[in-house]
Amino acid sequence: MNTTGDIEETERTFAALPAARGRAFAQSWWGQAWLKALEDTALDGEQLKLGRRHARAGAVGAVSVRPGRITAVVADRDHTWHRSDVLWQQLSPADWDRFLDLVADRSGHIAALLDRDMPPVLVEDAAAAGIELLPGIGDLEPQCSCEAWDHCAHSAALCYQVARLLDEDPFVLLLLRGRGERELLDELQARSAARAEAPAEAERTMTGVSAAEAYAARDILPSLPAPPPVVETPGAAPVLGGGSPPAPGVEAAALEFLTADAAARAQRLLTDALSPWHPDSPPPTALTPGQDAVRLAAAGPGAAISARLAAGSGRDARGLALAVRAWELGGTAGLAVLEEEWIPEPAALARANDRLAAAWAEGEIRPRLRAVRNRWTVVGGDAQLRYGRDGRWWPYRKEGGQWAPAGPATDDPAGALAGLSAEG
Numbered sequence: 001m002n003t004t005g006d007i008e009e010t011e012r013t014f015a016a017l018p019a020a021r022g023r024a025f026a027q028s029w030w031g032q033a034w035l036k037a038l039e040d041t042a043l044d045g046e047q048l049k050l051g052r053r054h055a056r057a058g059a060v061g062a063v064s065v066r067p068g069r070i071t072a073v074v075a076d077r078d079h080t081w082h083r084s085d086v087l088w089q090q091l092s093p094a095d096w097d098r099f100l101d102l103v104a105d106r107s108g109h110i111a112a113l114l115d116r117d118m119p120p121v122l123v124e125d126a127a128a129a130g131i132e133l134l135p136g137i138g139d140l141e142p143q144c145s146c147e148a149w150d151h152c153a154h155s156a157a158l159c160y161q162v163a164r165l166l167d168e169d170p171f172v173l174l175l176l177r178g179r180g181e182r183e184l185l186d187e188l189q190a191r192s193a194a195r196a197e198a199p200a201e202a203e204r205t206m207t208g209v210s211a212a213e214a215y216a217a218r219d220i221l222p223s224l225p226a227p228p229p230v231v232e233t234p235g236a237a238p239v240l241g242g243g244s245p246p247a248p249g250v251e252a253a254a255l256e257f258l259t260a261d262a263a264a265r266a267q268r269l270l271t272d273a274l275s276p277w278h279p280d281s282p283p284p285t286a287l288t289p290g291q292d293a294v295r296l297a298a299a300g301p302g303a304a305i306s307a308r309l310a311a312g313s314g315r316d317a318r319g320l321a322l323a324v325r326a327w328e329l330g331g332t333a334g335l336a337v338l339e340e341e342w343i344p345e346p347a348a349l350a351r352a353n354d355r356l357a358a359a360w361a362e363g364e365i366r367p368r369l370r371a372v373r374n375r376w377t378v379v380g381g382d383a384q385l386r387y388g389r390d391g392r393w394w395p396y397r398k399e400g401g402q403w404a405p406a407g408p409a410t411d412d413p414a415g416a417l418a419g420l421s422a423e424g
């Protein structure tokens with residue numbers, strides 16, 4: 001990705017990106033949120049479809065990004081060019097002040113931005129302060145020389161291309177909201193320095209107790225304990241065999257496996273607790289017994305223990321193997337898509353159908369799909385798409401008479417089916 005101009009300027013220009021056939025436009029969750037705002041707003045699915053085709057073909061020229069506006073020229077199928085702009089309201093000075101304060105207060109937020117990452121907790125903290133960092137329905141306003149009143153193929157193509165830029169650098173999104181990278185980092189550095197100076201200034205001005213009193217109490221007040229050291233590797237599990245025989249139904253090998261798993265989890269939890277980003281990380285969601293059985297089985301405990309895990313979670317051996325595959329592809333979300341069949345709400349169903357309708361470019365052969373609840377099956381084929389509650393598409397393939405997970409989730413249903421066809 002090439003940019004021109006000084007990073008301190010309030011405008012960045014990105015060279016035209018190459019064609020993007022066979023790949024999703026957004027890999028990051030914030031890039032997907034950008035496209036969701038576009039796709040939920042546009043009224044004409046055919047224009048989105050054509051815009052996606054333009055972007056895939058590399059018809060979008062250099063993209064200019066500045067506060068409140070992105071601009072590019074887009075080539076039409078007849079080789080005419082149209083200037084297209086997409087406008088997004090900038091944050092107010094008060095909003096920027098609150099945002100910079102909350103980022104400066106948490107070192108993990110600064111570290112994430114420097115690493116070109118935008119963790120969900122940063123967006124959630126900003127939203128709690130009344131600052132929406134990501135666009136919502138109706139926030140992206142199109143302007144195009146083709147004089148369309150809604151999102152046209154040209155503005156849609158521009159938005160799809162910008163999603164690729166956002167994947168690489170979330171500072172592009174923050175520039176759109178009104179502040180460039182260098183300005184942001186300079187302000188954050190100044191605020192962080194001021195916060196570091198504040199305790200020292202307070203220490204100089206506070207009255208407190210006299211030095212003699214503090215020294216006299218040295219044997220009364222305990223010192224603060226040092227944090228525990230990082231444990232590099234978990235301890236070895238004890239060998240339980242060779243002593244008294246276990247009670248009926250208790251298997252020594254299974255207990256050894258669970259002990260080793262508990263030690264590994266404890267080591268990971270301790271490492272996470274001692275990490276600098278721990279205060280900014282939300283606690284992990286507790287697993288149900290059925291989900292935890294699949295997690296344990298994914299560690300490869302052997303046939304005997306896997307059979308106990310299958311029976312204890314109400315699955316047969318084949319069902320557990322499919323659940324492990326779903327877990328490895330998507331964790332709890334992947335497992336839910338495998339095991340839950342649900343009816344999308346009308347609005348979600350409409351968005352799903354619109355996305356399907358816009359997924360194939362003009363002239364491409366779209367497979368016939370039969371929809372049942374949240375599952376779209378290729379008629380006469382062994383491929384299926386499952387629509388997750390998060391709006392992503394999961395590819396499935398029929399194996400031995402059962403539907404089996406065939407890949408990770410994607411926001412592009414056509415790409416998911418194309419991947420199944422390429423593997424078949």
